Amino acid sequence: MNALKTLNPYFWKHKNLLFYGFLFIIASNFFNIFKVQFVGKSVDEISNTNSLGFNKQVLIYVAIIVGSSLLTGFFTFMMRQTIIVASREIEYELKNKIYNHYQELSLTDFKRTTIGDLMNRLSEDVVAVRMYLGPGVMYVVNLLILLIITSIYMLNTNVEMTLWSLLPLPVLSFLIYKVSSIINKKSKIMQKSQSAISTFVQDSFSGIRVVKFFAKESYIEKSYGTKVKDYQDKSLDLAKTEAYFFTIILFVIGLLNVVILLIGGQKYMANELSVGKIADFFLYINILIFPFSMVGWVTSVNQRAEASMARINEFLDMKTDIINTNNEVYPIKGDIEFRNVSYVYPNTGIKALENLSFKIEAGKSLAIMGKTGSGKSTIALLLCRLIDPTEGEILIDGKNLKDHNLENYRKFIGYIPQESFLFSDTIENNIGFAIDKPSHQLVEKYSKKADVHKNIVEFKDQYKTMVGERGVMLSGGQKQRICIARALIKEPSVLIFDDSLSALDTETEENILQNIENEIQNCTSIIITHRGSSAKRADKILNLTPIENENLN
Ligand SMILES: Nc1ncnc2c1ncn2[C@@H]1O[C@H](COP(=O)(O)OP(=O)(O)OP(=O)(O)O)[C@@H](O)[C@H]1O
Ligand SMILES: [Mg+2]
Structure with a gap:
């Protein structure tokens, strides 16, 4: 993560926003997990009373669940408003820095880099870096905090079941990481194919007079067709890999539900766990699945961000040979x-x-x-x-x-x-x-x-x-x-x-x-x-x- 270190001063500049962001992450996760136990309690309460009528206790639980959910929503909103806003600010500063550097370079430096290259650095590379700044940081911190809080609740409920249900989750992260890396590679290939189309279209439109004059319309049409076909192939290839993403997540959810049902069922038979507690486990695991998947995704995003940042740094380190050393203001005669x-x-x-x-x-x-x-x-x-x-x-x-x-x-x-x-x-x-x-x-x-x-x-x-x-x-x-x-x-x-x-x-x-x-x-x-x-x-x-x-x- 060497290249990404250059971003530390930017993080530091926005430390206040990020600090509040972290507090909001803790708060939103706390309320998200806090409410779960009341689901189990309601289930137990209902299964222990025989009457179907009004139950004051359950009503209180429901009120707590609703209140907690609202607070979770509020703090999640605030979390995005701080961390994502900070990442957008940094993106803005980075874009300006790159653009200004371009203006400082001399004419011969310009020849070394191309316009396409500039556009890439300004758009793709900076966006890749922002993904690390915003979602990257947010999801990792989110998962850590969530994992700590959930584990405490789960361990409190049942140690053995906690271990069994947490076990497959790192595997999930790893699989998602692998799939995301392939998706990244393939979408890059697809983007290349897409920009080949835009360059071609731009060229043939601005050169339309030449095309018509040489009666080359059908040739152009054929070339265009080949390019579009290539783009279609690349897109379909990408779509195939993307299909694995949610398939894996759903498979792991299914697997975990079976695990909980199996072990929970045994514990219930042995009178070690109530139905409510088992219900809690289902919820805990479902809360954890998404962040674990995101961490896999984020790892691949960060790899990409690092490569992009390295490219941006290489460019920003380019020194121009036209240097101004004088700041006096005076008229020029013209000798x-x-x-x-x-x-x-x-x-x-x-x-x-x-x-x-x-x-x-x-x-x-x-x-x-x-x-x-x-x-x-x-x-x-x-x-x-x-x-x-x-x-x-x-x-x-x-x-x-x-x-x-x-x-x-x-x-x-x-x-x-x-x-x-x-x-x-x-x-x-x-x-x-x-x-x-x-x-x-x-x-x-x-x-x-x-x-x-x-x-x-x-x-x-x-x-x-x-x-x-x-x-x-x-x-x-x-x-x-x-x-x-x-x-x-x-x-x-x-x-x-x-x-x-x-x-x-x-x-x-x-x-x-x-x-x-x-x-x-x-x-x-x-x-x-x-x-x-x-x-x-x-x-x-x-x-x-x-x-x-x-x-x-
Ligand atoms: N940006 C550049 N990079 C590399 N070589 C260049 C570049 N610009 C010009 N040259 C080369 O330098 C030489 C002089 O070019 P210059 O543009 O000064 O010629 P010129 O006298 O203005 O010609 P013209 O009358 O056609 O405008 C040419 O051989 C040209 O190939
Ligand atoms: Mg000339």
């Missing part, structure tokens, strides 16, 4: 210098940049050209400090970028990525995303500059138009211009266009460049482009194609 910068992508070992040096003064513009794959976007990522150079250094305002306050620095950078990304939100929120509390006037002002305002007002909901998932409702050029507006609204000191005008016709491109003449004058701008027409406006051109690498015009 940029690359000194012998090389960059190797750690996952592929591809050397994207080699020994690159160039300099731009604040307020000047630089166009970067070069063949595809020559490292242009890598320069943009380095400038945003989404990655750090493998060798060499980047100086901003004469200071190494690594020594700048990263959060402060990024406030002064406007970056328009090569692949336009929009959130599934309104156009207004997508543009305003870059700053805190954006006003509508500001959003509109920069939409005009990015030459997209006239498109937006044509939509029925104008700025409130939802862009759909990742902006599917917009054309490529509209998305690009919204991304440009989003970068401009920051009024940055450094503006980086990564091929951001590629989806636009030359006229629109010309419009935008004219509109943002002022912005470009006031900040350092880096324009990555394949078009000579865009490049020629820049003060300098950097060509990344090998021979001219260090050739700054």
Whole structure:
């Protein structure tokens, strides 16, 4: 249980809730067991009196049984309200911790883990851990307390019968543990098959145009059919094993009833036990069966939780290489210098940049050209400090970028990525995303500059138009211009266009460049482009194609 030890601080944080939870467990079990003796007493009372009329004594017993049951119910409710609530709280904290850690990781760390992996950790793994936190802890404590209290009552009634009826229960726990472990394994296999279906469906829906264009509908249909069949097989396999779960429990209940009847019957004949006491035994055993089964289940749940926690820990221990050491807040002017910068992508070992040096003064513009794959976007990522150079250094305002306050620095950078990304939100929120509390006037002002305002007002909901998932409702050029507006609204000191005008016709491109003449004058701008027409406006051109690498015009 090593990995689960990391949860101890969380338990400690919620110690009050858990402490009350334990008290409630004791109380609910006490009343649950306490009432049983009155069942036996009622039975004996009735069998000892001959009249069928009103019996005051029995009525009192019944009142005690009803009262006890109500209290059991109340304390069980309170037990769940404390222990399960604590487990939900811890789940919430754990999920936030994982999510925040994801946000801290650098771009290259991201490549090492996938989105599917994140979703798994956030959902499946955390849920598995919560099962240990809540039901796991609750049932184990519950059984221990129940066992102690019941044993005392049972031993008080009859020692020999107690031993005989308790004997099969650990075997029950063990069998349930085995079955639960198999169920866990099989349901994991089933889940995998299920997520294969969702991935496939998602893929073929988003690629529906490609599917139709290549007339591959029947092929897709067949693949889908195979996947669904696989899922059906896995589900049926799981259902078969699940059927054992209650079968075992019912079998043990039956077995125990026979044992009690057999031994109890003999004791009754020998005048050692009354009918009422035997009735009590039936009830005790029935109360114990469920917790004993649950302990078997919990043991397998805990094993799973441990594996999940180990995975979560491994992820949380991942250290990011982009570290911020400076907390000062100050303006960035925009002097940029690359000194012998090389960059190797750690996952592929591809050397994207080699020994690159160039300099731009604040307020000047630089166009970067070069063949595809020559490292242009890598320069943009380095400038945003989404990655750090493998060798060499980047100086901003004469200071190494690594020594700048990263959060402060990024406030002064406007970056328009090569692949336009929009959130599934309104156009207004997508543009305003870059700053805190954006006003509508500001959003509109920069939409005009990015030459997209006239498109937006044509939509029925104008700025409130939802862009759909990742902006599917917009054309490529509209998305690009919204991304440009989003970068401009920051009024940055450094503006980086990564091929951001590629989806636009030359006229629109010309419009935008004219509109943002002022912005470009006031900040350092880096324009990555394949078009000579865009490049020629820049003060300098950097060509990344090998021979001219260090050739700054
Ligand atoms: N995330 C990544 N992981 C591994 N290698 C990468 C990654 N991104 C880019 N590369 C590699 O680094 C090299 C430079 O890529 P980069 O994206 O900087 O090129 P580019 O000049 O922007 O190309 P394009 O004009 O096609 O946008 C390429 O060979 C590419 O395969
Ligand atoms: Mg690129």
